[in-house]
Amino acid sequence: xxxxxxxxxxxxxxxxxxxxxxxxxxxxxxxxxxxxxxxxxxxxxxxxxxxxxxxxxxxxxxxxxxxxxxxxxxxxxxxxxxxxxxxxxxxxxxxxxxxxxxxxxxxxxxxxxxxxxxxxxxxxxxxxxxxxxxxxxxxxxxxxxxxxxxxxxxxxxxxxxxxxxxxxxxxxxxxxxxxxxxxxxxxxxxxxxxxxxxxxxxxxxxxxxxxxxxxxxxxxxxxxxxxxxxxxxxxxxxxxxxxxxxxxxxxxxxxxxxxxxxxxxxxxxxxxxxxxxxxxxxxxxxxxxxxxxxxxxxxxxxxxxxxxxxxxxxxxxxxxxxxxxxxxxxxxxxxxxxxxxxxxxxxxxxxxxxxxxxxxxxxxxx
Ligand SMILES: Cc1ncc(COP(=O)(O)O)c(C=O)c1O
Numbered sequence: 370x371x372x373x374x375x376x377x378x379x380x381x382x383x384x385x386x387x388x389x390x391x392x393x394x395x396x397x398x399x400x401x402x403x404x405x406x407x408x409x410x411x412x413x414x415x416x417x418x419x420x421x422x423x424x425x426x427x428x429x430x431x432x433x434x435x436x437x438x439x440x441x442x443x444x445x446x447x448x449x450x451x452x453x454x455x456x457x458x459x460x461x462x463x464x465x466x467x468x469x470x471x472x473x474x475x476x477x478x479x480x481x482x483x484x485x486x487x488x489x490x491x492x493x494x495x496x497x498x499x500x501x502x503x504x505x506x507x508x509x510x511x512x513x514x515x516x517x518x519x520x521x522x523x524x525x526x527x528x529x530x531x532x533x534x535x536x537x538x539x540x541x542x543x544x545x546x547x548x549x550x551x552x553x554x555x556x557x558x559x560x561x562x563x564x565x566x567x568x569x570x571x572x573x574x575x576x577x578x579x580x581x582x583x584x585x586x587x588x589x590x591x592x593x594x595x596x597x598x599x600x601x602x603x604x605x606x607x608x609x610x611x612x613x614x615x616x617x618x619x620x621x622x623x624x625x626x627x628x629x630x631x632x633x634x635x636x637x638x639x640x641x642x643x644x645x646x647x648x649x650x651x652x653x654x655x656x657x658x659x660x661x662x663x664x665x666x667x668x669x670x671x672x673x674x675x676x677x678x679x680x681x682x683x684x685x686x687x688x689x690x691x692x693x694x695x696x697x698x699x700x701x702x703x704x705x706x707x708x709x710x711x712x713x714x715x716x717x718x719x720x721x722x723x724x725x726x727x728x729x730x731x732x733x734x735x
Contacts, residue, residue: 374497375499376498377497380493383490383493384704386407387407388405392696398696402696403697404698404725405718406715406716406717406722407698408700409537409565409590409672409673410590410594410596410716411591411594412716413646413647416593416632416639416643417636417639418636419628419632423625423628426625426627434460434623434624434627435622436619438622438627440631441458441627442454442456442458444631444634445602445604445634447634448634450574454607455604455607455610457603457613457614457617458602459600459601459621459622460599460600460620462589462599462601463564463603464494465599466586466603467491467494467495467586468494469603469613469617470613471495473612473613473615475495475500475528476498476500477498478499478500478526479499479501481502481527481528481531482504482522482527483504483505483531484505484507484531484532485504485506485507485705486538486705487507487531487536488562489704489706491531495529503527504522505518505521507536509539511541512539512541513544514547519551520554520555523557527555528557529557529560530551530555530557531560532560533561534548534561534562534563534569535566535568536671538708538712539667539669539675540669541667541668541669542571548576552576552583555582556582557582558584558605558609559583561573561585563585563587564586565671566587567591567592568644568651568670568671568672569670572585574604577604577605584603584604585604586602587602587603587604588601588602589629592643592644592647593630593640593643595630598623598629600630647672650719650723651673651717653720654717654726655669658676661730661731663678663734664677664678664681664730672716673714673715673716673717674714675713676712676713678712678713681734684703685701685713686701686710688713688733689713695729695732696725696729697725699715699716699726700715700716701713702714
C-alpha cells in the first residue's frame, strides 16, 4: 500500500467557483451567453497596457523567469508605501503567500485562528502542514469580527491569525482598533488579508510601523484585473519576509505574469477606473437587491455581496442551480464553514451583467 501522510487523509477538496466552460457544457449553453459572477473577478477586464506587455514578452518564453523581481518589488513598494525588502511576491497569487506562511510557520500540531465565515483557502492550504484550524467568530449581525472570540482562541500553539478585511464572503470590515487589540494580545503572526482593500479604500499598512507580528496579504486578482496571471504579495517586516524567502519556489512567477503586474501598476488610470467601476456597480447591485422581497443582502465594502435567501423557500444550492440554467454563475456558499445552506455570494459585474442576475433572480423567486 502506498503510504499517504496522515495530514492529507482528513482534507476535504477545496470547492472553487465554477468556470464558464464547465457550466456551458453542463447546461448546454453558449459560452458567450453566460454571465460569471462567482469568483470576484474584475468586470472591466485587464489593463490594455498589461495585455500589450504580455504579448511582447511571449518571445522570451524559452527563458526562465527573473527570480529577484526587484523591479516589481519596487513598483509594489511605491504603490503600497512600504519598502522593497518588506515585500514577497507569489506566483500562484495570494494563495502562494498563504502556502509560504504554512511552510514557514506551521509545525504539526500548531494552530491557526480563523473567524468564520471567511476565506476557506487558509484551512485548505495549512492543513497539509499538520496545522490545526481554531475557529473564532465573525459577527454576522454587525458584519465584523468578534474580537473577543479571536483573543479567547489564542494559546501557546497559535502561530497565525487570519483577519480578512473586507471579509470574504461577508464583505464587512475589521476596524483598526480591533486589529490593534488582536495584535497586542499575541506574539503570533497576524495576517491581515487585504485582497479587496482597494474597493473599501482602507488599508492597515501603517500598522507595520508599530507591530512586528503583522503581515499584510494582497493580490493582483481583484482591482488589478489579473486573476488568470496568479500574482499575489505579502508585506511585513524584513525578518519575516527573509524567512519566507528561504522556502519560496524561486521561479513561481512566470515571465508573462511579471510584466503584466509591472504594466498594470504603471497604468494608474486603469487602476482608478477599475476600482471606481466596481464600487459604482456594487452600490447599484446593492440598491437593486434591497428592493427584492425575500432576499436579505449585507452591506459590502468589497466587489461582491452576500445574501441570505432562506425566505425564498429555496436553499442556496437550488437557487444557484436555477440561476445556472439561465446562464448566471454565482457562488453557493454552502461550502463556507460558518454559514448554513442559505447563503449566496454574487460578484459585482458590469451593470448589464448585474441586471441579468437581478432579472433571473426575480423570475425565479417571484
Ligand atoms: C480573501 C481572499 N484572499 C486571498 C485570495 C487569493 O487570491 P489570489 O487570486 O491572489 O490567489 C482570495 C481570492 O479570491 C480571497 O478572496
